[in-house]
Amino acid sequence: MASVFLARLRAKTPLQAHEINALAEILSVHRLFPGDRPLTTEGDRPQRLHILVGGWAARVKWLADGRRHLSAILMAGDLCDIDGLYLQRYDYGVVALSPCVVAMVDRDRLLALCDRMPAIARALSWLGFVDNALLNEAAASLARRSARQRVAHLMCELHARLETVGCASPDGYDLPLSQEQVGDALGLTAVHVNRTLARFRKEGLMTFTGRRVVVPDRFALEREAGFSPAYLHLEGMRGVPA
Amino acid sequence: MASVFLARLRAKTPLQAHEINALAEILSVHRLFPGDRPLTTEGDRPQRLHILVGGWAARVKWLADGRRHLSAILMAGDLCDIDGLYLQRYDYGVVALSPCVVAMVDRDRLLALCDRMPAIARALSWLGFVDNALLNEAAASLARRSARQRVAHLMCELHARLETVGCASPDGYDLPLSQEQVGDALGLTAVHVNRTLARFRKEGLMTFTGRRVVVPDRFALEREAGFSPAYLHLEGMRGVPA
DNA sequence: CGTCCTATTGACAGGCTTCAAGGAACGTGG
DNA sequence: CCACGTTCCTTGAAGCCTGTCAATAGGACG
Numbered sequence: 001m002a003s004v005f006l007a008r009l010r011a012k013t014p015l016q017a018h019e020i021n022a023l024a025e026i027l028s029v030h031r032l033f034p035g036d037r038p039l040t041t042e043g044d045r046p047q048r049l050h051i052l053v054g055g056w057a058a059r060v061k062w063l064a065d066g067r068r069h070l071s072a073i074l075m076a077g078d079l080c081d082i083d084g085l086y087l088q089r090y091d092y093g094v095v096a097l098s099p100c101v102v103a104m105v106d107r108d109r110l111l112a113l114c115d116r117m118p119a120i121a122r123a124l125s126w127l128g129f130v131d132n133a134l135l136n137e138a139a140a141s142l143a144r145r146s147a148r149q150r151v152a153h154l155m156c157e158l159h160a161r162l163e164t165v166g167c168a169s170p171d172g173y174d175l176p177l178s179q180e181q182v183g184d185a186l187g188l189t190a191v192h193v194n195r196t197l198a199r200f201r202k203e204g205l206m207t208f209t210g211r212r213v214v215v216p217d218r219f220a221l222e223r224e225a226g227f228s229p230a231y232l233h234l235e236g237m238r239g240v241p242a
Numbered sequence: 243m244a245s246v247f248l249a250r251l252r253a254k255t256p257l258q259a260h261e262i263n264a265l266a267e268i269l270s271v272h273r274l275f276p277g278d279r280p281l282t283t284e285g286d287r288p289q290r291l292h293i294l295v296g297g298w299a300a301r302v303k304w305l306a307d308g309r310r311h312l313s314a315i316l317m318a319g320d321l322c323d324i325d326g327l328y329l330q331r332y333d334y335g336v337v338a339l340s341p342c343v344v345a346m347v348d349r350d351r352l353l354a355l356c357d358r359m360p361a362i363a364r365a366l367s368w369l370g371f372v373d374n375a376l377l378n379e380a381a382a383s384l385a386r387r388s389a390r391q392r393v394a395h396l397m398c399e400l401h402a403r404l405e406t407v408g409c410a411s412p413d414g415y416d417l418p419l420s421q422e423q424v425g426d427a428l429g430l431t432a433v434h435v436n437r438t439l440a441r442f443r444k445e446g447l448m449t450f451t452g453r454r455v456v457v458p459d460r461f462a463l464e465r466e467a468g469f470s471p472a473y474l475h476l477e478g479m480r481g482v483p484a
Numbered sequence: 485c486g487t488c489c490t491a492t493t494g495a496c497a498g499g500c501t502t503c504a505a506g507g508a509a510c511g512t513g514g
Numbered sequence: 515c516c517a518c519g520t521t522c523c524t525t526g527a528a529g530c531c532t533g534t535c536a537a538t539a540g541g542a543c544g
Contacts, residue, residue, distance in 0.1 A: 063382065065468075067386045069385040085371075086479070087368070091379070122328070130329070137333070142384035142385050143311040144311050187386060197491095432523085433500090436523065436525085
């Protein structure tokens with residue numbers, strides 16, 4: 001049940017078996033969402049939290065004029081709407097970017113569990129702060145990196161994150177996103193994403209065709225992007241005293 | 243001691259007097275930082291957290307090529323580096339934007355306090371998620387709003403936040419930032435911030451001269467910006483069961 | 485086989501940056 | 515008290531990066 005998520009907690013946090021099990025017990029059965037379907041909507045009152053078990057999703061914010069921004073790309077093992085645990089209303093929606101499998105937890109039961117087992121509360125807060133770190137890096141990209149660097153940076157980040165869940169090979173990974181979805185995450189138009197990818201392809205830096213990313217020289221791409229994985233906090237939660 | 247911060251907790255969270263007092267007891271004396279001085283540096287190992295009591299500061303991320311991004315503008319009452327509580331290393335630095343007064347808390351003592359008093363842990367996590375919400379909105383701005391809208395939106399946000407700490411009048415507020423600092427927060431150059439402000443001034447939408455912002459018609463500015471304050475979570479933490 | 489969605493490419497426009505220079509404000513030291 | 519340096523604001527000119535509009539092609543799918 002939601003095994004990718006639990007495995008991540010086991011690997012990255014100091015949670016013990018009985019705590020992980022207590023968490024596992026309150027997870028609902030998996031549910032399938034078709035692509036482009038909302039899991040939650042901005043402004044909703046959080047009632048259950050969503051754990052992505054398979055497929056791809058994103059946090060989305062809509063602007064008044066109908067444009068949207070994908071503030072986070074979510075993959076298997078990600079907790080989609082962690083802020084829902086503490087905030088009264090969602091600041092963003094969550095959409096399925098591809099068909100995906102989702103497990104759910106009742107918010108109140110999770111809060112109760114956090115009270116009984118403070119280590120769980122700490123672990124979830126840690127997850128939230130890591131998400132924040134990703135968002136922070138994305139914001140810096142949007143503010144100061146060129147389209148070229150932004151595209152390269154996103155591809156590097158996804159590569160690194162997919163590796164931690166065992167879904168990437170050293171030279172590439174599957175990515176079932178449209179160029180428009182990539183643009184929505186990077187503050188670009190689909191047309192410009194297309195041109196940027198075409199240049200990368202011509203230069204041999206990377207290709208993204210047919211829902212697959214191929215990176216011949218990973219180091220070259222990371223240099224182009226100014227990518228450095230520290231902000232992903234892949235080392236886990238060590239350093240928080242019990 | 244750090245009264246603005248404690249007052250905010252008292253107003254926005256369900257913390258009780260004895261909990262607030264316990265927190266107050268581990269705060270250090272105030273310290274004065276001159277403008278443009280770092281309080282923490284990206285990559286540092288967090289040892290004490292910083293509470294801004296007076297003046298202005300910002301979270302800052304540096305890019306490889308020397309450009310920077312201010313991912314959050316911090317004012318009196320803000321906890322500058324909340325992620326330091328759970329993460330091993332800072333993903334960003336904190337700089338003083340003006341001379342400012344800072345109170346500090348030892349990280350380990352604060353963590354110990356969180357263990358003894360879970361309500362404090364919850365309140366701090368809530369603060370972190372609210373910060374996350376502001377960053378999320380800023381990211382959407384960077385991704386999809388024009389320079390005009392971004393400038394207007396920032397001015398609206400600061401207005402709303404300053405009001406909650408009693409530092410703004412209905413038609414304006416003091417803001418000791420340079421146009422370059424504003425640009426660094428909005429992903430713009432100082433030159434373009436200047437041109438944008440000049441246009442606003444000519445149009446009578448708002449003025450920002452001599453470190454003071456004046457907004458003759460607040461509603462008009464908010465409409466221009468597409469500003470809506472829900473993401474600030476001014477209503478506080480109600481809704482999280484004890 | 486038609487339909488829809490996505491990718492691709494071209495032409496053009498415009499928002500924002502870059503480079504540059506002058507002026508105002510302010511503190512500092514002689 | 516004034517000369518001077520520094521920082522910030524202001525404005526202009528030129529150019530590039532990215533967006534907008536548009537048209538075509540290709541694939542998936544019923």
